[in-house]
Amino acid sequence: xxxVTQTPKFRVxxxxxxxxxxxxxxxxxxxxxxxRQDPGMGLRLIxxxxxxxxxxxxxxxxxxxxxxxxxxxxxxxxESAAPxxxxxxxxxxxxxxxxxxxxxxxxxTRLTVL
Amino acid sequence: AQTVTQSQPEMSVQEAETVTLSCTYDTSxxxxxxxxxxxxxxxxxxxxIRQEAYKQQNATENRFSxxxxxxxxxxxxxxxxxxxxxxxxxxxxxxxxxxxxxTRLTVKP
Numbered sequence: 769x770x771x772v773t774q775t776p777k778f779r780v781x782x783x784x785x786x787x788x789x790x791x792x793x794x795x796x797x798x799x800x801x802x803x804r805q806d807p808g809m810g811l812r813l814i815x816x817x818x819x820x821x822x823x824x825x826x827x828x829x830x831x832x833x834x835x836x837x838x839x840x841x842x843x844x845x846x847e848s849a850a851p852x853x854x855x856x857x858x859x860x861x862x863x864x865x866x867x868x869x870x871x872x873x874x875x876x877t878r879l880t881v882l
Numbered sequence: 883a884q885t886v887t888q889s890q891p892e893m894s895v896q897e898a899e900t901v902t903l904s905c906t907y908d909t910s911x912x913x914x915x916x917x918x919x920x921x922x923x924x925x926x927x928x929x930x931i932r933q934e935a936y937k938q939q940n941a942t943e944n945r946f947s948x949x950x951x952x953x954x955x956x957x958x959x960x961x962x963x964x965x966x967x968x969x970x971x972x973x974x975x976x977x978x979x980x981x982x983x984x985t986r987l988t989v990k991p
Binding site for chain 2: 801803808809810811812813816826827856858860866867868869870871873875876
């Protein structure tokens with residue numbers, strides 16, 4: 769039982785390049801989330817999904833896209849990376865709604881955009 | 883926008899002593915859970931403790947306990963008998979996908 773895994777762990781991009789971050793969970797959780805963590809700002813929600821085939825915007829969705837084609841996977845895409853997207857990205861999942869359920873987190877991806 | 887406030891960016895405690903981390907939030911819901919998460923230097927976020935808002939009794943998990951004041955929308959975390967391994971960032975998370983800015987806890991030997 770690997771829990772929540774993220775690929776890659778580190779990445780350096782140049783401005784304008786694109787990339788996809790992959791999140792996978794093996795706990796059969798319905799809900800999945802993408803957060804970014806910046807110093808002094810805690811975690812901010814980018815996008816989330818309440819089930820396979822569904823996605824919704826969070827607090828800071830601009831510049832990101834997501835897809836949940838399979839229940840166990842949640843992809844975060846950056847179409848044209850900007851230095852403001854330099855951050856640590858965390859994926860999380862929960863069995864049910866976050867109001868009542870613990871979130872399980874991946875180890876994070878440190879992204880630097882030059 | 884609804885807010886989560888952790889007013890102590892940094893805290894320090896002597897090993898074996900007790901420390902309390904504060905958190906206030908706003909919500910329009912009446913039935914919800916609140917969570918405290920720990921992020922050690924490894925970056926891996928893990929759950930420390932959860933509180934059910936409809937329960938008047940404060941939650942306890944070993945050395946960790948909460949002081950939940952529903953009317954005041956306050957949810958503080960008390961760590962007793964602090965250990966070196968408690969050094970980490972601590973984030974409070976009220977009933978949904980919001981997190982506070984975090985409190986960095988240092989434990990002095």
